[in-house]
Amino acid sequence: MATQTSVPPTDILDVAAATADFSGFRQQLQQELREQESLIAELKPRAAPHLDVVAWSTTQAALRIVVQINAALARISAGTFGTCTSCHGQIKKERLEVIPYAARCVPCQS
Ligand SMILES: [Zn+2]
Numbered sequence: 053m054a055t056q057t058s059v060p061p062t063d064i065l066d067v068a069a070a071t072a073d074f075s076g077f078r079q080q081l082q083q084e085l086r087e088q089e090s091l092i093a094e095l096k097p098r099a100a101p102h103l104d105v106v107a108w109s110t111t112q113a114a115l116r117i118v119v120q121i122n123a124a125l126a127r128i129s130a131g132t133f134g135t136c137t138s139c140h141g142q143i144k145k146e147r148l149e150v151i152p153y154a155a156r157c158v159p160c161q162s
Pocket residue numbers: 136137138139140141156157158159160161
């Protein structure tokens with residue numbers, strides 16, 4: 053089977069400038085997104101409060117993370133990744149390394 057390693061050229065042209073510093077985070081977010089989506093797919097058959105409460109609550113949490121990851125990927129494309137959505141200050145790199153989809157800085161989150 054042939055392996056395709058090409059990246060859509062439009063993607064590079066459109067977001068190269070904005071994502072140059074965040075390409076690592078982008079990859080991390082996409083990886084995390086795939087993991088959450090496969091977890092959701094795996095739990096889906098029994099993810100209901102009356103069937104399996106743990107599977108259900110895990111799925112709910114995963115769905116919230118998926119929303120946050122997609123928002124973070126959108127912020128990377130928009131060039132606003134790493135900026136707190138509340139105070140517009142810079143989110144510390146250490147925080148983003150732990151939670152790359154964090155939308156707010158620590159003071160705003162707490
Ligand atoms: Zn903030």
